[in-house]
Amino acid sequence: MENSTLKAFIPLFYLVWSDDLLTEKEFSTLKNFITSQSWLSKKDQELMLSKLDAKNPPSRVVLNSWKAEIEAVLSLNPTVKSTSEIAILLSDNNQAIKNNHIEFLKLENDLGFSGDEIIADFSKESNSFTSNQAASSSFEIEKLTEILDGEQAPIIKKVKSIISQPVFAYETSTDTAVYREKVFEWCKILAKENLGNMAYPTEYGGGDNIADYFAIMETLSYHDLSLVIKFGVQFGLWGMSVHSLGTEKHYAKYLRDIGSLKLPGCFAMTETNHGSNVKGMETTATYNHETKTFTIHTPHPKAQKEYIGNAAVHGQMATVFAKLIIGETDYGVNAFIVPIRDSNSIVLKGVTINDCGLKMGLNGVDNGTISFNQVVIPKENMLDRFASVNENGEFESPIPSDNRRFFTMLGTLVGGxxxxxxxxxxxxxxxxxxxxxxxxxxxxxxxxxxxxxxxxxxxxxxxxxxxxxxxxxxxxxxxxxxxxxxxxxxxxxxxxxxxxxxxxxxxxxxxxxxxxxxxxxxxxxxxxxxxxxxxxxxxxxxxxxxxxxxxxxxxxxxxxxxxxxxxxxxxxxxxxxxxxxxxxxxxxxxxxxxxxxxxxxxxxxxxxxxxxxxxxxxxxxxxxxxxxxxxxxxxxxxxxxxxxxxxxxxxxxxxxxxxxxxxxxxxxxxxxxxxxxxxxxxxxxxxxxxxxxxxxxxxxxxxxxxxxxxxxxxxxxxxxxxxxxxxxxxxxxxxxxxxxxxxxxxxxxxxx
Amino acid sequence: MENSTLKAFIPLFYLVWSDDLLTEKEFSTLKNFITSQSWLSKKDQELMLSKLDAKNPPSRVVLNSWKAEIEAVLSLNPTVKSTSEIAILLSDNNQAIKNNHIEFLKLENDLGFSGDEIIADFSKESNSFTSNQAASSSFEIEKLTEILDGEQAPIIKKVKSIISQPVFAYETSTDTAVYREKVFEWCKILAKENLGNMAYPTEYGGGDNIADYFAIMETLSYHDLSLVIKFGVQFGLWGMSVHSLGTEKHYAKYLRDIGSLKLPGCFAMTETNHGSNVKGMETTATYNHETKTFTIHTPHPKAQKEYIGNAAVHGQMATVFAKLIIGETDYGVNAFIVPIRDSNSIVLKGVTINDCGLKMGLNGVDNGTISFNQVVIPKENMLDRFASVNENGEFESPIPSDNRRFFTMLGTLVGGxxxxxxxxxxxxxxxxxxxxxxxxxxxxxxxxxxxxxxxxxxxxxxxxxxxxxxxxxxxxxxxxxxxxxxxxxxxxxxxxxxxxxxxxxxxxxxxxxxxxxxxxxxxxxxxxxxxxxxxxxxxxxxxxxxxxxxxxxxxxxxxxxxxxxxxxxxxxxxxxxxxxxxxxxxxxxxxxxxxxxxxxxxxxxxxxxxxxxxxxxxxxxxxxxxxxxxxxxxxxxxxxxxxxxxxxxxxxxxxxxxxxxxxxxxxxxxxxxxxxxxxxxxxxxxxxxxxxxxxxxxxxxxxxxxxxxxxxxxxxxxxxxxxxxxxxxxxxxxxxxxxxxxxxxxxxxxxx
The missing domain is CATH 1.20.140.10 (Butyryl-CoA Dehydrogenase, subunit A, domain 3)
Structure with a gap:
């Protein structure tokens, strides 16, 4: 295209052939524009229309030569703002083109072009401020960490150093059994480091430090979350239920072994039919005064305890929530320690445990269901801080309302x-x-x-x-x-x-x-x-x-x-x-x-x-x-x-x-x-x-x-x-x- | 409590002792109320205060007797609306209580009681309309199904009957290898039923029916989604890339075997460094005119193909997207068929495949990475619908712009x-x-x-x-x-x-x-x-x-x-x-x-x-x-x-x-x-x-x-x-x- 008038059309030709959004419609728009421009000779019009023939596209070489011409103009004239300005420059300031400047601008609009965007597409070098944003820091990171950690900094540091040891490398097996054992081993290490019993009284080997206990839970959560939940089930739910709902005799008997993980246990509250409305649970604990025992029983399959952590594999005992029945009277929900496995991990008679199976996550935790078929436990297994059965076989409680007593019990567990x-x-x-x-x-x-x-x-x-x-x-x-x-x-x-x-x-x-x-x-x-x-x-x-x-x-x-x-x-x-x-x-x-x-x-x-x-x-x-x-x-x-x-x-x-x-x-x-x-x-x-x-x-x-x-x-x-x-x-x-x-x-x- | 004045206080005593939300503060409020009521004798006041001693709570029996008295009043007077009305009734319409009705109401407020809620707590029978909502249907379900399925009903029915067969029972193994093989077997069954090639031309064994193909994808999605994606990779991405980007010679050579799953393949577009901005991909296909071959090459590790379905285990070929280089010129992204495994599933020389490993989901699909080290393929393996290399070794395309050609290619794949x-x-x-x-x-x-x-x-x-x-x-x-x-x-x-x-x-x-x-x-x-x-x-x-x-x-x-x-x-x-x-x-x-x-x-x-x-x-x-x-x-x-x-x-x-x-x-x-x-x-x-x-x-x-x-x-x-x-x-x-x-x-x- 030698004709300087024709050269003015190069940007448009280039754009319609290279833009990936343009369609037949834009081609027609451009064709109509050309044929409507009376200052163009018929011959020129025909020549130009030939450049827009879908059946005969320009070659890749021609397209690139157009691009090169445009780029040359732009590099000499960096202030150019629209394709019509390029057109004028390409045409060597042809007067006809100049006169039709507005027409060209209108065409650009009709084609949906934005001048600046097109020019930017040609630019060799970007001045974009978006590109220039980069990471930097106006403050000392360690100082912020100190503020976040606060008084718990020493225990946080300790936990981090433990979970950074090679033995805490993440388990990658998809075999649930392998994963569960690994998590259990990790828990044992943490118990050995006296992290599990951190909140228990010092007289039972604990740290008497609930603030540190929470910091431990939080810091462990940077690691495997199955570990955190298993840890929480054992030392928080199981251990704290004994501590919060039991009395001295229970502490003396159990707390050390819970804290050392010698006695893995469960917190058996939720039932299949009663999750949110836990007050409606149906498991019963019937008192037998002759034998001074309670009989724990699951009245029907949907009253089984469900989702219970530590149940499927490791738990040997459980804090079981059940309605206490004495004679004909229902005294509401109370808590009892019920053995479920012996120390060789054999499930005890009358207890049926099923594995909850694969879960969306937390597969390192062995959740299971537990049902009881007339399981007999001694009277002292009742966690009796808030209610007890006296020597005469009568119910006693400082909180007369069953409802209120239950919520008081739950209140002590708010730590979870x-x-x-x-x-x-x-x-x-x-x-x-x-x-x-x-x-x-x-x-x-x-x-x-x-x-x-x-x-x-x-x-x-x-x-x-x-x-x-x-x-x-x-x-x-x-x-x-x-x-x-x-x-x-x-x-x-x-x-x-x-x-x-x-x-x-x-x-x-x-x-x-x-x-x-x-x-x-x-x-x-x-x-x-x-x-x-x-x-x-x-x-x-x-x-x-x-x-x-x-x-x-x-x-x-x-x-x-x-x-x-x-x-x-x-x-x-x-x-x-x-x-x-x-x-x-x-x-x-x-x-x-x-x-x-x-x-x-x-x-x-x-x-x-x-x-x-x-x-x-x-x-x-x-x-x-x-x-x-x-x-x-x-x-x-x-x-x-x-x-x-x-x-x-x-x-x-x-x-x-x-x-x-x-x-x-x-x-x-x-x-x-x-x-x-x-x-x-x-x-x-x-x-x-x-x-x-x-x-x-x-x-x-x-x-x-x-x-x-x-x-x-x-x-x-x-x-x-x-x-x-x-x-x-x-x-x-x-x-x-x-x-x-x-x-x-x-x-x-x-x-x- | 025989005194009829005192009886008026029963609802309040009952509530403060049974409500699970009340605290010391409410006890004080009630105590202050009692001592401020000048019409009560000092003796009565003391008696009442004794009922509010936290150290000496009423027994459970007393609490229940209070409850029974309240319930008796309510069953005789079903229109009662507040606890103070109960108080009046319990006091046998004692005049002093009546006179102090407003005081009682105010006390209720101070305690945070809502009369109606409390009354509802005692009611023996509920009239709740919330309880009565239940499932029913005002329309024929089958008719709605017909409308949803529309013209695709026959193929939907067919797919449902296939995936309901016992062989399609969900895989429960957590072993990825087992799962992947199961999904592959399922795909073979679907291929045999002529579902995979549904969208391919009839001359290559297909059904020439893209609408049915989409309905198949959707219906299969009621089943295992790994199956859907594996199916989509094989018949959609791999097969349709050959069909959309290739020409007759490719159809004749590959489509039947793709449709029958004799030839499992991949769609290798995404690279580690270029996912969303796929236009920036770096894999190269360099043309060698003497040998009439292309050399496919991964220039650096982050230019490897990533997340490629069918790559880790089953794929034998891949549609590989790469920048075509002829001489010194880069002709933009084009597509090539590249063999990656032989029919015995041995990875070919120059090809390196790594498994993407465990994923959040879709673990029945064998995603992998593929890198090429100077892998040579014959010229006819270029999918040449939109661009080709001619007999003289020159690039040819009906779409002169590389950019536009790439987006046109992508456009044909919009079915995905x-x-x-x-x-x-x-x-x-x-x-x-x-x-x-x-x-x-x-x-x-x-x-x-x-x-x-x-x-x-x-x-x-x-x-x-x-x-x-x-x-x-x-x-x-x-x-x-x-x-x-x-x-x-x-x-x-x-x-x-x-x-x-x-x-x-x-x-x-x-x-x-x-x-x-x-x-x-x-x-x-x-x-x-x-x-x-x-x-x-x-x-x-x-x-x-x-x-x-x-x-x-x-x-x-x-x-x-x-x-x-x-x-x-x-x-x-x-x-x-x-x-x-x-x-x-x-x-x-x-x-x-x-x-x-x-x-x-x-x-x-x-x-x-x-x-x-x-x-x-x-x-x-x-x-x-x-x-x-x-x-x-x-x-x-x-x-x-x-x-x-x-x-x-x-x-x-x-x-x-x-x-x-x-x-x-x-x-x-x-x-x-x-x-x-x-x-x-x-x-x-x-x-x-x-x-x-x-x-x-x-x-x-x-x-x-x-x-x-x-x-x-x-x-x-x-x-x-x-x-x-x-x-x-x-x-x-x-x-x-x-x-x-x-x-x-x-x-x-x-x-x-």
Whole structure:
């Protein structure tokens, strides 16, 4: 094509033949354009149309020569902004082309081209700022680790050094029997190191240190989670049930052997037909006064104990929960120590144990079912801290109500609802460490003329992982708080602490499930390979949302606790009372819901922790007051309370969620205030802000519906979340390194 | 307590001692109340305080006698509404108690009691309507099945009868080698039944029926998903790559043996370093004109082919994608048939194969890595439909652009992006069938005095499962539509169909992941046991969101396609143009965003399919116009297009999501219109409404932010979603039975 007019068409010809999205339709558009340009001679038009013949495409050589011509023009004229400018330059500033500049621009639009994008496609060198983001750290990682570990640093260090030993190399056999034995051996090593009995009284060989026990559970969770659960079943559920529900005689007889793992045991509460509604269990313990014994019995197959850890292979005894029957009277659920195997692991007479078989995860734990056929145990095997049978064969208890006694017993076991969310937290940290470290190195796509870019530089990838990293930090501090509340608990605080622990169990385990799902997807096919450990982390923690209380059921409990607190304060629930409750006092009400506040979008305000706390508290109080009002209305309207609670179940979840989110936010704020190191504080403030704003963003539908925020504000928050992700991205690797997970535990090849 | 005044206190004494939530604080409240009542004598006060001594609780017998007294009063006075009314009755209408009625009510509040709840706790018989919900069916299940199966009913029936044979009993071994062989054997049976070659031309033994092929893939997915993927790798990826990219000589040589599974093969595209950005692959095929051969070579370890199905054990050949090099010139990616094993399964010289090892799921498929060390293949092994090397050793192609040729090649393989979402759909159906059937039978908790209630009667449980059931029905019809579009495609429609298939692949697979997660949690511990199959369904489909294109990347492609369409229509993007585009025309604009419409909440309007379609379309168009405007602004402001696209990635996902949701809604509407049977139509309309409204509810933040709806409307929609869940619940079991999944495939004991 020598004709300078024709040369102007080179960019268009090149683009229609090379673009992978263009179709016949665009060819027609271009053809019509050519034939409609009266300033082009018929001959020129025909020549040009011949270049657009689908049956006779230009050769690859011709296509490349067009490309070379365009590139030559661009390298001489770096400020060019559109294909029509290229056209003019290629045509040696032909006046006809110049005159038809607008026509060319319109054509570009009709073809769906964007000038800048096309020019970028030709550029030899990229100036993209997306490409330039890279990992760096503004703070000393060790200092952050110190803050995270806190007072438990020595025991955490000890546990890490143990699980980093070669004997703790992950088991890779798919043979369940092999895996279970390996986990059992690991438990023995931990017992030998006096980790299992850490929470037991010193007089029985224990460490009398429940805080360290929780830290052990959490730190072990960087390693195999079957190990954690097996450990928890033996030393937590089995041992602590003896310790919490039994008395001196039981401690003396059993605690040392439980702590040393000489006496492996089970915690047999759940039955097939009664999981969440455990109060309805049907196993019986019938007292026989002549022989001073109890007969433990499973009345029908679906009353068997199910999912019992340590049952299928190793357990020799079990704490069995059963309804105590004396004469004709049912005294409600009590706990009994029942031998199930002899020391040679032979299942005892009257006991039937079945293996639960393959599970989604935790296959290193030997879960089984247990049924009892008139199994007789001596009277002293009743765990008698809260109830007993006296010398006359009469029932005795300091707690007269069977219901209340059962929940008091459960209350002593609330520690499990702290151990599990902390284990879940550690699993989330492992997942994020693997995903973020990989995303920082894995490169895919990039600007034309530039090299491929780490996938963590992509905004959507940041959006997927970094708010979850922030949430993990937030949850860390909240779980520290729950642990502390549990340790210094008084009886009067118990209902609140039980609700808090139940709620944080749900919060943390749901969070972990969501985080590991995102980590799996964010790492693509690599995360599907078991060697990269997202598999195990995900499948092992999958049941965390179910055991120690189904999350949805727990959230209802949390909400009921909140409601009962609320009723105490606002029994009458008149409108003014509720308004005062929600806003703290009338003055704040006016200042918070006025048009200026609902629309305030300056960065200082959006980043202000007071704004966050107000917003979280407002949501907490409003959802609570609204659920309470609704319930009252339904019941006043004649609904049975059971039906009324069912109608508002969805709102109850909101009540619990809002309460937990406020707790988590508040504890993150308080934790940051105690940090002295300036750099660590600065990065944690950013992480905190990302948590706060991404939670508000998640709940924006609620805030908009309520009128607490207007659209202009929720939009500004979304933008700020994006910005915070971008700002935190360079520090993300340092932030996961601060978890200080041993390399041998992290193990995933993609993390290194 | 004989004194009638004192008797009035029985309900309070009973409650504080039996309630499991009360603490010391409530005891104090009650004590203070007693001492503050001046009408009580000091002696009476002391007597009463003695009943509240924590150190000296009432006996169980006393507690039960109190309970009996209360129950006696209640059975005689069924209309009683509060504990203070009971107090009056117990006191034989003592005047002092009557006079202090208000004080008693206030005390109840202070203690956090709700009268009705307490009364309900005593009731002997429940009238709860929650308890009474049960499964029933208003329609003939077989008729709905017929509609779902449509024209493919005969092949679906055939496949079901094959996979219900005893030989297709699920493999339970955890030994991967055993599992892989079993799956391979199953594939051979399917090949013998002429299912594998269903889509191949009849002249090579095939059925020439791509619609049936997709139905086979979907129906097989009720069975083991490793089988589906192995089947898809062999007959879909390997066979169809030969069919789509090769020519007659390849068909004649290979198709029969591929279809009969005599020649197992692989589809070797993905490399370790290039998954999503597959265009960047580094394997080379260098042409040698003297010998008329290509040399296939892996330049470095991370350029190995990875995750290749059939590679680790069974594959004998592979379609290998590699950059064609002739002389010094790189002609872009082309496809070649490369032998990798001989017929005795010995790996050939120059080929290195490693096993991908254990995976999260799909362990019946033998994925592996393949590297080539200067492997020489004859010239005729180039799949030469789109490019070839001529007799002179020169490159020839009807598509001059390397880029465009590669995407044209990929375009012919778009069928995989229809097979996978349909397989995902079947897995979701299986999960829902298991979870809903179990939830209909599983009972837990119940009203006081009533028996336990099926968990599907709980609102929150309905909320968890039923909108997902609706979404599954919606997705069913949308995937039928995509299949049909693909079957009657013309070249001009290809970009749209490719985007549609890519988008629906993401939509359906993400949906399945979410559904199976919810099914797992909704079935509690039972779903954690592998025997109940949620395990396999969940873990096998987990990688569906990654393979055949990472979902997040695909969504960006969909959005880019939408943007390029949009640009063609609204190149200039002036404000009026955009408004016209979004609203269709100015008149609708006025009527849709006026205050009446944004607040309209009557049931007729909320259930109106026109309202739904308008709302979905409005969101689709607005997100698109807004992303386009934002992109333009960023680029005009000087950002490199690559950076600009990165900044708007989050919006791009919205654009794609909104587009897909509109498609799914529209196809559900159209499908219902064609249904003749009145009862089936009626239930599907309800299911449709639940889909439509639950999607709007999910996006309520967006609608509120935009101003298209106001709070009063989104609240009404939430209420309607609850109501629809409640209404559909009785039919839920029938709705999953209509999927007609063979019992032997469903298999989960909890489903029966």
């Amino acid at each position: 609802r702290i151990g599990i969310p902390r284990s879940a937290l550690a699993a989330a940290k492992s997942g994020l460490a693997i995903a973020i470290r990989y995303s920082d190195k894995r490169r895919q796509f990039g600007p034309e003329g530039g090299s491929e870019v780490p996938i963590l530089n992509y905004r959507i990838h940041q959006r997927r992982l970094l708010p979850l990293l922030a949430k993990t930090y937030a949850t860390h501090f909240a779980l520290k708080y729950v642990t502390k509340r549990f340790m210094v608990r008084t009886e009067i605080e118990m209902p609140e602490i039980e609700a808090l622990a139940a709620g944080m169990k749900a919060y943390s385990t749901w969070s972990t499930t969501a985080i590991l799902q995102e980590c799996r997807e964010a790492c693509g096919g690599k995360a599907y390979l078991s060697e990269n450990r997202i598999d195990a982390l995900k499948n092992d923690t999958e049941v965390y949302t179910t055991f120690e209380g189904d999350n949805t059921v727990l959230m209802q409990l949390v909400a009921k606790n909140r409601l009962s607190e609320f009723r105490k304060s606002f029994g009458k629930m008149d409108t003014m009372g509720i308004i005062q409750y929600v806003y703290g006092n009338a003055k704040t009400a006016i200042s918070e819901k006025n048009p200026i506040a609902t629309r305030k979008t300056d960065a200082e305000h959006l980043m202000d922790e007071k704004f966050h706390l107000s917003a979280f508290q407002y949501r907490e109080k409003t959802t609570l007051a609204s659920a309470a009002k609704r319930l009252k209305k339904l019941i006043d309207g004649g609904l049975e309370p059971y039906d009324a609670f069912n109608v508002v179940q969805h709102q109850m979840i909101d009540v619990a969620q809002a309460y937990l989110e406020r707790i988590v936010l508040e504890q993150f704020q308080l934790a940051i205030k105690t940090i002295a190191d300036k750099e660590v504080k600065a990065i944690l403030v950013k992480v905190y802000q990302l948590y706060a704003l991404s939670q508000i963003e998640k709940n924006k539908g609620w805030y908009l519906e309520d009128g607490y925020m207007e659209a202009v504000k929720t939009k500004a928050i979304r933008k700020m979340v994006n910005q915070l992700c971008w700002d935190i991205r360079p520090e993300a690797v340092a932030l996961v390194k601060a978890f200080d997970i041993p390399d041998s535990c992290l193990a995933a090849p993609i993390a290194f | 992006r229809i097979g996978i979402p349909r397989s995902a759909l079947a897995a979701a159906k299986s999960g829902l069938a298991i979870a809903i059937r179990y939830s209909d039978k599983r009972r837990q908790f119940g009203p006081e005095g009533g028996s336990e209630v099926p968990i599907l009667n709980y609102r929150i449980h309905q909320r968890r499962l039923l909108p997902l059931l609706a979404k599954t029905y919606a997705t069913h019809f949308a995937l039928k539509y995509v299949t049909k579009r693909f079957m009657v495609r013309t070249e001009i429609e290809m970009p749209e169909i490719e985007a549609l298939a890519a988008g629906m692949k993401a939509y359906s697979t993400w949906s399945t992941t979410a559904i199976l997660q919810e099914c797992r949690e909704a079935c509690g511990g039972k779903a954690y046991l592998s025997e109940n199959r949620i395990d396999a369904l969940k873990n096998d489909t987990e990688v569906y969101t990654t393979f055949e294109g990472d979902n997040t990347v695909l969504m960006q492609l969909v959005a880019k396609n939408r943007l390029s369409e949009f640009r063609k229509s609204f190149g200039k993007m002036d404000t009026m143009g955009i408004i016209q585009y979004v609203y269709g025309n100015a008149k609708t604009a006025i009527s849709e965003k006026n205050p009446i419409a944004t607040r309209k909440t009557d049931a007729e309007h909320l259930m109106d399919e026109k309202f739904h379609l308008s709302a979905f379309q409005y969101r689709e168009k607005t997100t698109l116009a807004s992303a386009a405007k934002r992109l333009k602004k960023l680029i005009d402001g000087g950002l490199e297009p690559y950076d600009a696209f990165n900044v708007v990635q989050h919006q791009m996902i919205d654009v794609a999501q909104a587009y897909l949701e509109r498609i799914v809604l529209e196809q559900f509407q159209l499908a219902i219109k064609t249904i003749a049977d009145k009862e089936v139509k009626a239930i599907l309309v309800k299911v449709y409404q639940l889909y439509a409204l639950s999607q709007i509810e999910k996006n309520k933040g967006w609608y509120l932010e935009d101003g298209y709806m106001e709070a009063v409307k989104t609240k009404a929609i939430r209420k309607m979603v609850n109501q629809l869940c409640w209404d559909i619940r009785p039919e839920a079991v029938a709705l999953v039975k209509a999927f007609d999944i063979p019992d032997s495939c469903l298999a989960a004991p909890i489903a029966f």
